[in-house]
Amino acid sequence: DQQVKQNSPSLSVQEGRISILNCDYTNSMFDYFLWYKKYPAEGPTFLISISSIKDKNEDGRFTVFLNKSAKHLSLHIVPSQPGDSAVYFCAASEVGNTPLVFGKGTRLSVIA
């Protein structure tokens, strides 16, 4: 029973264009959402987060959008760069620093 779903295993985007990675969740108790990036042979690294009281959070080229009614969030990367090629994990947690629940990840390939 997956509480966090990333339905696209992979995504290919041209350099300079926008990358949009999607994530859906089923647990209505989730109130904090994060995106992690993972390169091969490295651990996941935190990218950007959003609290359930917001619908958008921006950090440089990365923006996360949250639609609570649809239980959906997305990560936008603009412009995409070859160095952004990695696996992106969506994660969520409930109130009170509960353990993160991760999706299966989406492999992003940015083609020069």
Add this chain to the structure above:
Amino acid sequence: DAGVTQSPTHLIKTRGQQVTLRCSPKSGHDTVSWYQQALGQGPQFIFQYYEEEERQRGNFPDRFSGHQFPNYSSELNVNALLLGDSALYLCASSFRQAANEKLFFGSGTQLSVL
């Protein structure tokens, strides 16, 4: 400033054996969490150690156990290994049980069970 370090990086075991994985947290961190990432899956929470005690546990059998030492380092032990235990085991550290973006991950130990 050393980040989270894990050893060994790779390990091959056979079914029924026991394995111990090790983790040293990032400097200044006192909490260690362990995650299992099976092939094609996202990391799944195993348990968290803080003040040398298991504080939270995910849906994993008792074959998975751990320990935290006074210097905050931690071990993950898996007994009676099954083929399905083959995975990347990630250690993450934080301060005072903080989660979310304050979690820092190591590069993991790749365990193969034959």
